[in-house]
Amino acid sequence: MLIGVPKEIKNNENRVGLTPAGVAEFRKHGHDVYVQATAGTGSGFSDAEYEQAGATILATIEEVYAKAEMIVKVKEPIASEYPLIKENQLLFTYFHFASGEELTHAMIERKAVCLAYETVELPSRALPLLIPMSEVAGRMAPQEGAKYLEKPLKGRGILLGGVPGVKPAEVLVLGAGIVGTQAAKIAAGLGAQVTIMDISLNRLRELDDFMPKNVVTQYSNEYNIREAIKTADLIIGAVLIPGAKAPHLITRDMLKTMKAGTVLVDVAVDQGGCIETCKPTTHENPTFIIDDIVHYCVANMPGAVPYTSTLALTNATLPYAVKLANLGWQEACRRDEALRLGLNVVHGKVVYKGVAEAWGLPLETVESVMEVAVA
Numbered sequence: 001m002l003i004g005v006p007k008e009i010k011n012n013e014n015r016v017g018l019t020p021a022g023v024a025e026f027r028k029h030g031h032d033v034y035v036q037a038t039a040g041t042g043s044g045f046s047d048a049e050y051e052q053a054g055a056t057i058l059a060t061i062e063e064v065y066a067k068a069e070m071i072v073k074v075k076e077p078i079a080s081e082y083p084l085i086k087e088n089q090l091l092f093t094y095f096h097f098a099s100g101e102e103l104t105h106a107m108i109e110r111k112a113v114c115l116a117y118e119t120v121e122l123p124s125r126a127l128p129l130l131i132p133m134s135e136v137a138g139r140m141a142p143q144e145g146a147k148y149l150e151k152p153l154k155g156r157g158i159l160l161g162g163v164p165g166v167k168p169a170e171v172l173v174l175g176a177g178i179v180g181t182q183a184a185k186i187a188a189g190l191g192a193q194v195t196i197m198d199i200s201l202n203r204l205r206e207l208d209d210f211m212p213k214n215v216v217t218q219y220s221n222e223y224n225i226r227e228a229i230k231t232a233d234l235i236i237g238a239v240l241i242p243g244a245k246a247p248h249l250i251t252r253d254m255l256k257t258m259k260a261g262t263v264l265v266d267v268a269v270d271q272g273g274c275i276e277t278c279k280p281t282t283h284e285n286p287t288f289i290i291d292d293i294v295h296y297c298v299a300n301m302p303g304a305v306p307y308t309s310t311l312a313l314t315n316a317t318l319p320y321a322v323k324l325a326n327l328g329w330q331e332a333c334r335r336d337e338a339l340r341l342g343l344n345v346v347h348g349k350v351v352y353k354g355v356a357e358a359w360g361l362p363l364e365t366v367e368s369v370m371e372v373a374v375a
Contacts, residue, residue, distance in 0.1 A: 001031050001325040004068025006061045007039040010075045012283035014042025014306035015313065017072040017093065020053040022318050027054035031325045036064045043310040065089075070329075072321055074313065075300060076103055087111040088347070090329050092321055094118055094133075097344050098245045098358040099272040104345065108361075111348040113329055117317060119242055119352060120342035127242060128338070129320070131178050132312035134267075136302040138182025138238065141265045142171065142190060144301070145234040148263045148287060148294050155294055156261030158233050161191025168192045172228050174220065174249050174274060175238035176203045179267050183236045188215045195228055225249055230257050237266040237274040244354030245272035252276050252290075260292035270299040330370050340366060 003026055005018045016039050018026075023033045033055040037047055047057050058064050065071065065084035073093035077085060079102075085091065087110065095116040097104045107114050117129035127134075142160065149155035149169065162168030171187040173180045176198035184196045188211065196211075197220035198204055204217040211217075218224055229235060229250065235258075239246050246268040255277065266278040273279070277290050280299040287296050302309035320339060324332045333340040344352040349364040356363035 001328075002067055002069045003031055003033045003321075003325060004064040004071045005033065005035045005039055005055075006064045006071065006073060006081075007036045008042075008074055008303075009061070009080070010078055010300065010303075013075055013300055013303045015074040015300075015303055015310045016040045016043045016045065016306075017074050017314075018318075018321075019043075019310060019314050020045055020049040020055075022314050022321070023050055023053040023055045025318060025322060026325060029322060029326055032056070034058050034064050034067045036061055040310075043306040045310075070321075070325060072317075074310075075303075076100065077106075079106075082106045082110060085110040085112050088113065090115065090324065092117070092317070092324065094270075095344055096270045097352070097355040099270060101359050104350070104355060104359055104361070107345045108348050108350070112345070113343070113347065114345040115324070115329065115339070115342040116344045116352075117342070119344060119354075120320065120338050121242060122338050129313075129316050129342075130240075130242075132316050133302050133309065134178035134240075135182050136305065136309050136312060137267050138179035139186050140301050140305070141179070141183045141236045141238070141267055142187035142192070142234070144286075144296055144298075145171070145187075145236065145263045145265045146190065148296055149234060149261070151261075153287070153294070154261065154289060155263050156233055156259060160187065160234070168214075169233040170231055171195070171234045171236065172232040173197065173236045173238055174225070175240065175268075176200065176207055176217075177238065177240055179240070180236070180238035181207065183238055183267075184211065184215050187234070187236075188212050192234070195232075197224065197228070220249070222249075226254060226257065229254055229262075231259075232262060233259070234263045234265070235275075237264070237268050237278070239268050239274040240271065242354065245358055246274040248274060248276040250275040250277075255291040255293045258291075258293055261294065263294045263296060265296045267301065269297040273297065333366070333370070343369075
């Protein structure tokens with residue numbers, strides 16, 4: 001198969017979809033890899049390293065899309081890439097269709113095969129290609145929140161861990177999945193007083209067993225959230241419904257009950273956000289203020305630490321990408337149910353329930369699009 005790795009062109013996105021080690025693995029299996037010039041520079045990988053691993057360097061993004069049968073990326077294509085995508089071309093990347101109506105319709109129109117990292121799902125319900133970036137984003141959330149609590153950045157002027165004689169900051173984490181757990185661990189490690197909420201009592205019991213004493217668990221409901229936000233200094237939104245929009249747990253009216261300078265970090269913003277007033281921002285302009293509340297809503301947080309993020313992501317995605325290349329997407333998805341669940345839009349048809357429901361589109365079965373592909 002012909003594999004294409006374009007340079008990420010989303011604002012301040014420095015990750016890359018494939019490392020030189022990944023190129024070597026594809027070449028070992030007999031596949032050709034085309035990498036756009038300087039695609040890996042932001043993550044610390046030179047063109048020379050890709051060439052030494054067996055890749056062919058192409059000067060432009062247009063050449064990469066024109067050559068490739070499978071595109072391996074990090075973030076969803078943006079508008080300037082839509083015309084480059086070919087019918088039947090396999091795109092293996094994060095899409096987050098449930099928060100991107102324009103993107104969804106564009107991929108339907110292009111009749112590509114869109115296999116989304118974030119909905120590849122194991123029988124255990126784990127999301128193996130989302131976990132690495134969730135771990136990075138979760139660990140970054142308290143770090144970013146601590147920074148924006150500083151007064152020059154319009155925060156309350158609080159040191160997250162406090163000092164002897166001065167209480168630490170109060171951190172509220174909504175959601176006890178991968179992001180929330182990592183966020184709570186880091187915030188606690190920095191010395192904050194942390195409350196983590198979830199609707200799963202079993203998960204809260206698990207956390208209660210291994211979290212440090214400055215982390216307390218609480219059942220998540222509207223009443224408890226409304227009470228907790230009154231005293232929180234930093235609130236981290238970490239709610240995920242795979243492939244679907246995140247629910248709004250904090251609404252606009254709740255902002256008025258918070259202390260001025262409170263910081264909101266919505267890690268779920270690429271799935272629509274769990275804070276109603278959040279809208280996607282970039283690393284270039286990461287925050288905005290509503291009702292004296294600082295909103296940090298960067299949709300690609302791990303892009304700020306691209307070396308770590310690229311290695312963590314490709315460790316997880318490469319085995320699946322090689323399987324897709326070796327078998328073709330149809331056979332790979334027939335043999336691997338986790339990959340099959342990654343299919344979102346195929347040949348102009350929506351095949352993932354959360355995406356269809358988000359935009360009121362008809363839902364087709366994966367079997368039906370596979371039959372068309374074989375025919």
